[in-house]
Amino acid sequence: RNYIHLFDTTIRFIRPRNSDGTWKIPFDPLKTHGEGFIEGNSWNYSFYIPQDVPNMIQLMGGEQRFIQRLDSLFTMHLDDSHIAGTEDVTRVGLIGNYVHGNEPSHHIPYLYNWTSQSWKTQERVNQITNTMYRNAPDGLCGNDDCGQMSAWYLFSTLGFYPVCPGTTQYAIGSPGVRQATITLQNGKTFTIKASELDDQQIIFNSVELNGELLSSPFLDHSEILKGGELIFRSD
Numbered sequence: 001r002n003y004i005h006l007f008d009t010t011i012r013f014i015r016p017r018n019s020d021g022t023w024k025i026p027f028d029p030l031k032t033h034g035e036g037f038i039e040g041n042s043w044n045y046s047f048y049i050p051q052d053v054p055n056m057i058q059l060m061g062g063e064q065r066f067i068q069r070l071d072s073l074f075t076m077h078l079d080d081s082h083i084a085g086t087e088d089v090t091r092v093g094l095i096g097n098y099v100h101g102n103e104p105s106h107h108i109p110y111l112y113n114w115t116s117q118s119w120k121t122q123e124r125v126n127q128i129t130n131t132m133y134r135n136a137p138d139g140l141c142g143n144d145d146c147g148q149m150s151a152w153y154l155f156s157t158l159g160f161y162p163v164c165p166g167t168t169q170y171a172i173g174s175p176g177v178r179q180a181t182i183t184l185q186n187g188k189t190f191t192i193k194a195s196e197l198d199d200q201q202i203i204f205n206s207v208e209l210n211g212e213l214l215s216s217p218f219l220d221h222s223e224i225l226k227g228g229e230l231i232f233r234s235d
Contacts, residue, residue, distance in 0.1 A: 033085030039102030101142030122174035188227030
């Protein structure tokens with residue numbers, strides 16, 4: 001939890017410190033250049049604690065304030081003055097103040113899964129897949145660093161995403177295909193089904209793994225390796 005030393009509890013944002021330990025002054029959590037952050041701002045980077053989401057929620061004031069802050073990230077307007085000083089963040093990759101055009105923010109839509117409003121993850125994931133990607137030579141909304149921009153799309157259209165790489169946990173989202181089958185290295189197959197998927201149906205009410213309802217919006221890698229079916233249902 002070394003990140004706590006960079007979390008300013010008075011403003012509830014990640015904030016750079018000077019070499020003597022004092023906070024950087026002045027400080028603008030919306031600014032994308034010159035504030036100590038690359039390819040984002042403090043608004044986005046303050047959510048970049050994927051290894052300790054429950055504690056991050058508490059630092060931000062509890063569940064309801066955390067949800068409100070996530071909502072605000074996607075709906076607020078980031079004016080041109082806050083992105084004028086950097087080429088890393090451009091308007092084409094923005095939804096509100098959420099920076100999908102760069103990789104440090106890619107896990108953020110899935111953070112609703114740690115709250116009582118996990119359906120908002122499905123809503124935002126669908127919004128991103130439908131507006132930030134196009135079937136064209138320039139169909140990505142930012143640089144495909146290490147293939148991550150594409151990897152986000154592949155995972156998300158399958159219906160789950162590794163919020164914290166290095167762990168075996170995936171957060172459930174909303175698939176963008178009616179059916180897909182993954183052939184595993186052990187010879188088994190893992191099939192994702194969302195037969196009710198259409199232009200209007202973007203929120204699924206339940207998910208079944210091999211006939212059993214998932215009790216939480218998470219899936220472990222070990223379950224995938226066993227093979228079987230992951231079925232998304234709207235009823």
